[in-house]
Structure formats: structure tokens, C-alpha cells
Amino acid sequence: MAKAILYDSVQCVGCRACEDGCAKRWNIPYNDTIAKEEEISAHKLTAVVTHGERYSRRLCMHCADPTCVSVCPVAALQKTALGAVIYDEDRCMGCRYCMLACPYQVPSYEWSSRLPRVKKCDMCYELQRSGKSTACSETCPTGATVTGDRDALIAEARKRIAEKPGDYHPRIYGINEVGGTSVLILSGVPFEQLGMKTNLPLEPLPPLTWAVQSHVPDVVLLGSVLLGGISWITHRRDEVAAAEGHAPKPRKDASK
Amino acid sequence: MTRILRLTFWQWVFLALMAAATYATFIRVVYGLGGATNLSDKFPWGIWIGFDVLCGVGFAAGGFTLAATVHIFNLKRFEPIVRPAILTAFLGYVLVVMALLFDLGRPYRIWHPLVMWNPHSVMFEVGWCVTLYTTVLALEFLPVVLERFGLVRPLKWMRISLIPLVIAGVILSTLLQSSLGGLYLIVPRKLHPLWYSPLLPVLFFVSAICAGLAMTIFESWHSSKAFGRSLEISLLARLARVLAVLLLFYLVMRFLDVAQRGALKLVLEPRVESYLFGLEISLMLLPMLLLFRQHVRRNPWALYACSVMVVFGFMTHRLNVSITGMEAGSGTQYIPKWTEVAVTLGIVALGFAIFRFAAKYLPIFEKEGAGEAAVGQAVSPACCPAQGD
Structure with missing residues (x-):
């Protein structure tokens, strides 16, 4: 069953316990200075962002058809059946195409390291695989972040909107964005007011590339036949001319 | 001692660039990408990809274009400029791989x-494609080296496998560009x-052929100056006419594409993107208009100026796609660090130097200038066995 994270901005009090829990789970140092950075980076895989009285959370969206997975030349990124998009640092050569391609600008790089890795939230894949919940939802004191089955969480999100239509913006972010994501977000205001990208296509991005990429065998096949044929014809002319005992007729000289 | 220090201006430039690039390489190795570049999580690709890779591969396009013209379309009159074009391509790819070694995190x-x-x-x-095509180019260039050292037997085998090799090269280049x-x-x-x-792959392919032809004209012009050869002006004029037609085709396609997507009105917005778009198009349009005129194609200086414009127009397009056009959408700004520029210039300088070296010591231009005194010593006739030097 595909898992998902539901983040309810209306219930979030901006305590940053999720940041702390995330850092502990990754063994990354966390302190007041890092807490003030309202941006995800290689040393902060989730970030609470303040928008006046409201908050939003940044983390990997774990797309249903992830762009990063499709662009990685060495298949270092994989979409798991559990929903998490995971990264295998032993494969990665550091081309950073995943960072360029990600519509949410999520993957971060260890820029100052001599042997850098890509860093991003992996939805606590190992924890989830052993039946546990994600670190951020475990540490969230208000229930603003919960982890569960995606379908169940969508139902839960719809219920919250229906019960308190005054408190909630009537949309769930992540159902359709770039083909759907495994992180669902509820908000009290339109999503762009929380600094979220609302201009994204509602279809997955990988087919944009695949539409071209899938024709590579055609190019190889057609190209070989075509070029081979042309080469045979043009050289045959010389052979025929040689056999008939005269130099090949100089082709029409259009020199100008 | 004084003789050693009496270097030409360009040799001093070359040494200065190499020194800067060496120091930049040191910084890259010791302090990582963070110390050597201005890249960030929001802007992960800089000029090492945008210039060194995207432009470098495009400049190499003359190799497969001329190999196809001569060996597949059997237009023998272009034979004298195949070798320099293949050398450029081979060098181009080797340098692209070198740039990648700088850019890759690991x-x-x-x-x-x-x-x-x-x-x-x-x-x-x-x-x-880079791996396979660099191999193909090495094999396409190998006969030149064999010829230099008078190794006749392998040359025969090379001749038999030439056509399949060239076909493979054309297909790989098409895919890569x-x-x-x-x-x-x-x-x-x-x-x-x-x-x-959605036409980006096609636009990149066509503009790469334009850049490849422009580079072929550019380097023929320079090597004729450097080695005192006569310029193959009638040949280059023909090439220039093809270039003009291709530029027209490219510009029409580009215009229709931008218009059809409704982006044409964006040109009028007073933004840096609009200006750079204008620059890019002008640097393609102006040489196209000029090269359609016969007396321009017949004039070495005008021909040279046009080829330089096309090369710069092409570069502007690649940098617009990879840098300028990506900034607003990524919500950030990127200006390359001096180390990035130093490495890039160093790689370009290395390309020029190796080309000059190869053109001097290998039979690259032999068919045209063999009779001339200036190149006489640099060229060893293919029939002679190696004489040590």
C-alpha cells in the first residue's frame, strides 16, 4: 500500500519539532542557527517556513511519477512501492540533473564536500519498511504532520475541509500536481500565499522526455539504412564509371 | 636562455591562462564544487555545462557533417577540409570529457x-553517445597518425571499415546533438x-550543424594564416552557402516555434532575457543575410567575420538555454566564479594549442599545401615510411 504524508498547515504551530526529529533520524546536527534557516539544504532535509501567522513545510514531495527518477542516468533514484523516492549514493556520480529537473527544487547537494552526495527526504523509508512511522510525524506534537496510506489520508483531508470549510482552502495540494505526489498539503489560504508552486503541470513530467527518447532506436535503424543506401548509390556511380572505362562525370558544378 | 623567454604574445596568453586554470583546478580538487563554483541547490548547472559541454559538443559538429559529406554523399571536393574538421571534433570531445571531470561531483x-x-x-x-562517438572519432582520426608514421597495413583495414564507421558517427552525433x-x-x-x-532537440541539432560549419571555416582561415597556406576559398565559399541556407532554415523554424507558442510578445518586455534573445537572433540573422551574397562569400575577411558571428550566435543560444533562461524560473541568480571562468578559458586555450600542434606535426592539411615551403617540413608524404622525424 502506498504511503503518504499529510501536512496540515492549519494545525501547524511552527514549533519545528519535525525539523529536529528529521535531523536526529539522519544524524545531522541541529541547533538554533540551523533552525532559523527557512530553506531545505543538504544539512536540513525539511524546513518550516513562516508566512506571517501561518506556516508551510518544505520536504521532498515523493511524486507518483518522479522527474528525478526519470532523469537520473545511473538509476540512483528509485520510486518504491511504499511511495518513498529513495537515493542510492553508491551509484551517484554527481551530475546534478535531478536537481535541475525537480519541479519542486528539492534535491540538495553537499557543495563543500570533496565527495559530495545528493541529499533529500526519503520519507524514512527504512523506518516505514519495518512498519514504523516517519520521524517528522512521530515528533509533531499537534498532528499537523501524519503518515499513513495515501488513500486514507486523502479521505481524511477531504473530511477536514468538509467539517471546517471556513478554516480550509478547499483544495488538497498534491493530488494532481505533476501527476500526484505522496505528500499532501492542506492550507487555510490559497497555496501561493504559502510560497508553493501553483503553476505546475497537472501531468507528470517524464513523458515530455520519453516522447523523444523512445524514438532513439528508430533514429538508429532508419539512419543506418538511409545513410548506407545513400553511400551505396553515390559510390556505385564511381564504380560504374570506372567499369565503363571513363572517369566519373563531374557533378554539376554550381560554384558561384 | 633569452631565446626561450622570447615568446609571442599568444604564447604568453596561453601560459597565463594555463597558470590560472591550474590554480583553479587546485581549488576545485581541494575545496570541492562549493569552493570552486557559484553553483547552488537552485542553480546546479553553470558554465561548465552551459559552455564547455553544450557549446563544445556543438563546435565539434563539423566533424560528422563533413565526414558525411565526403564519405557518404561522396562529394570528393570537400576532402581537403575533412581532416581538420575531424581533428576539431575529436579535440572537442576530449575537452568536453575533461570539462565533465571538473563538473561531476564524483x-x-x-x-x-x-x-x-x-x-x-x-x-x-x-x-x-559521448563515449561511443569519441571512440569513433579516435578511429576516424587514426589514419592520420598511421599515415604520419608510414604504417600502411593497418591503413588498408581502416579504409574498409571507413563507411560503417562514418555512418555510426553520423547517427551518434545526431543523437547527441x-x-x-x-x-x-x-x-x-x-x-x-x-x-x-518541444522542438529543442531539433533546434539544437540544426544549430549545431551551423556552428560546426562556421567552426570549419574559422579554423581553415586561422590555419591558413598560421601555416602560410593558401585559403581554400572556393571550397569555403560553397560551405558558406550551405551555412546560409541552414541558418535560414533554423531561423524560420525558430520564429515559427516561438510564434506558435505565443511567446513572441515576450520579446518586447524590457527584460534581460529579451535583450539576449535579440542578440542571439541578430548574431544568426546578420551572417545569414551576408552569406547569401556572393561577394561576401568570396571575401576571406567577410567570410571570417560571418563565421565568427555564427559561432557567437550559437554560443549565445546555448548559454541562454542553460543559464539566462533558467535564472528567473529557478528564482535565483548565477554569475560564474573566477575559477569557473579560468577552467573554461584554460580548456579553450588547450584546444587551440593542441590543434596547432597536431596541424604542425600531422598530415592534416597535406592535400592542399603540400607544395608550399611553409608546410613542407610539417608534412610527411603518406607513402614514405617513418623516419624518426
Whole structure:
């Protein structure tokens, strides 16, 4: 069953316990200075962002058809059946195409390291695989972040909107964005007011590339036949001319 | 001693660039990408990709274009400029791989795409094409080296396998040139609409051929100056006419594409993107108009100026796609650090130096200038066995 994270901005009090829990789970140092950075980076895989009285959370969206997975030349990124998009640092050569391609600008790089890795939230894949919940939802004191089955969480999100239509913006972010994501977000205001990208296509991005990429065998096949044929014809002319005992007729000289 | 220090101006420039590039390499190795570049999480690709790779591969396009013209279309009159074009291409690719070693976070894993497959990735295709085509170019260039050392027997085998090799080269180049444009198909919301287009692979392919032809004219002009050869002006004029037609084709396609996507009105917005778009188009349009005139094509200086304009127009397009056009959509700004510029200039300088060296000591231009005193010593006739030097 595909898992998902539901983040309810209306219930979030901006305590940053999720940041702390995330850092502990990754063994990354966390302190007041890092807490003030309202941006995800290689040393902060989730970030609470303040928008006046409201908050939003940044983390990997774990797309249903992830762009990063499709662009990685060495298949270092994989979409798991559990929903998490995971990264295998032993494969990665550091081309950073995943960072360029990600519509949410999520993957971060260890820029100052001599042997850098890509860093991003992996939805606590190992924890989830052993039946546990994600670190951020475990540490969230208000229930603003919960982890569960995606379908169940969508139902839960719809219920919250229906019960308190005054408190909630009537949309769930992540159902359709770039083909759907495994992180669902509820908000009290339109999503762009929380600094979220609302201009994204509602279809997955990988087919944009695949539409071209899938024709590579055609190019190889057609190209070989075509070029081979042309080469045979043009050289045959010389052979025929040689056999008939005269130099090949100089082709029409259009020199100008 | 004084003789050693009496270097020409360009040799001093070369040494200065090499020194800067060496220091920049030191910084890259010791302090990593963070110390050596102005790249960030929001702007992960800079000029090492945008210039060194995207432009470098395009400049190499003369190699497959002329190899196809002479060996597949059997237009023998272009034979004198095939070798310099193939040398340029081979050098171009070697330098592109070198640039990649700077840019990759873990350069020692550059071979990973060859064993860890993901056929959905354009970068995977790029990796394979660069590897295979560099091999093909090495083989296409090998006869020149064999000839230099009078190794006749392997030359016979090379001749038999030439056509399949050239066909493979053309296909690999076509795939590679277009896939560099294909890299940006995945960023429809990040790349500015003046450049984002589903036609990117086709536009990259056609403009690369333009750049490749312009580079061929450019280097023929320079080597004729450097080695005192006569310029193959009638040949280059023909090439220039083809270039003008291709530029027309490219510009019409570009215009229709931008217009059809409704992005034409964006040109009028007073933004840096609009200005650079204007620059890019002008640097293609002006040489096109000029090269359609016969007396321009017949004038070495005018021909040279046009080829330089096309090369710069092409560079502007590639940098617009990879840098300028990506800034607004990524919500950030990027100006390369001096180390990035130093490495790039160093690689370009190295390219010029190796080309000059190869043209001096290998039979690159022999068919045209063999009779002339200036090149006489540099060229060893193919029939003679190696004489040590």
C-alpha cells in the first residue's frame, strides 16, 4: 500500500519539532542557527517556513511519477512501492540533473564536500519498511504532520475541509500536481500565499522526455539504412564509371 | 636562455591562462564544487555545462557533417577540409570529457552510466553517445597518425571499415546533438518560454550543424594564416552557402516555434532575457543575410567575420538555454566564479594549442599545401615510411 504524508498547515504551530526529529533520524546536527534557516539544504532535509501567522513545510514531495527518477542516468533514484523516492549514493556520480529537473527544487547537494552526495527526504523509508512511522510525524506534537496510506489520508483531508470549510482552502495540494505526489498539503489560504508552486503541470513530467527518447532506436535503424543506401548509390556511380572505362562525370558544378 | 623567454604574445596568453586554470583546478580538487563554483541547490548547472559541454559538443559538429559529406554523399571536393574538421571534433570531445571531470561531483564515477542503466534518462543517452562517438572519432582520426608514421597495413583495414564507421558517427552525433537540447525538455516551468520548446532537440541539432560549419571555416582561415597556406576559398565559399541556407532554415523554424507558442510578445518586455534573445537572433540573422551574397562569400575577411558571428550566435543560444533562461524560473541568480571562468578559458586555450600542434606535426592539411615551403617540413608524404622525424 502506498504511503503518504499529510501536512496540515492549519494545525501547524511552527514549533519545528519535525525539523529536529528529521535531523536526529539522519544524524545531522541541529541547533538554533540551523533552525532559523527557512530553506531545505543538504544539512536540513525539511524546513518550516513562516508566512506571517501561518506556516508551510518544505520536504521532498515523493511524486507518483518522479522527474528525478526519470532523469537520473545511473538509476540512483528509485520510486518504491511504499511511495518513498529513495537515493542510492553508491551509484551517484554527481551530475546534478535531478536537481535541475525537480519541479519542486528539492534535491540538495553537499557543495563543500570533496565527495559530495545528493541529499533529500526519503520519507524514512527504512523506518516505514519495518512498519514504523516517519520521524517528522512521530515528533509533531499537534498532528499537523501524519503518515499513513495515501488513500486514507486523502479521505481524511477531504473530511477536514468538509467539517471546517471556513478554516480550509478547499483544495488538497498534491493530488494532481505533476501527476500526484505522496505528500499532501492542506492550507487555510490559497497555496501561493504559502510560497508553493501553483503553476505546475497537472501531468507528470517524464513523458515530455520519453516522447523523444523512445524514438532513439528508430533514429538508429532508419539512419543506418538511409545513410548506407545513400553511400551505396553515390559510390556505385564511381564504380560504374570506372567499369565503363571513363572517369566519373563531374557533378554539376554550381560554384558561384 | 633569452631565446626561450622570447615568446609571442599568444604564447604568453596561453601560459597565463594555463597558470590560472591550474590554480583553479587546485581549488576545485581541494575545496570541492562549493569552493570552486557559484553553483547552488537552485542553480546546479553553470558554465561548465552551459559552455564547455553544450557549446563544445556543438563546435565539434563539423566533424560528422563533413565526414558525411565526403564519405557518404561522396562529394570528393570537400576532402581537403575533412581532416581538420575531424581533428576539431575529436579535440572537442576530449575537452568536453575533461570539462565533465571538473563538473561531476564524483568524477571517478564517470563510467557509471555505462553499467548502471536508465534508458529513460537523456543524460544516460548523452553519456553513451559521448563515449561511443569519441571512440569513433579516435578511429576516424587514426589514419592520420598511421599515415604520419608510414604504417600502411593497418591503413588498408581502416579504409574498409571507413563507411560503417562514418555512418555510426553520423547517427551518434545526431543523437547527441539533439539530446543536449532534450536535456531541457524536462524543465517546462523553469526555462523561459523564449527558449523552452518541444522542438529543442531539433533546434539544437540544426544549430549545431551551423556552428560546426562556421567552426570549419574559422579554423581553415586561422590555419591558413598560421601555416602560410593558401585559403581554400572556393571550397569555403560553397560551405558558406550551405551555412546560409541552414541558418535560414533554423531561423524560420525558430520564429515559427516561438510564434506558435505565443511567446513572441515576450520579446518586447524590457527584460534581460529579451535583450539576449535579440542578440542571439541578430548574431544568426546578420551572417545569414551576408552569406547569401556572393561577394561576401568570396571575401576571406567577410567570410571570417560571418563565421565568427555564427559561432557567437550559437554560443549565445546555448548559454541562454542553460543559464539566462533558467535564472528567473529557478528564482535565483548565477554569475560564474573566477575559477569557473579560468577552467573554461584554460580548456579553450588547450584546444587551440593542441590543434596547432597536431596541424604542425600531422598530415592534416597535406592535400592542399603540400607544395608550399611553409608546410613542407610539417608534412610527411603518406607513402614514405617513418623516419624518426
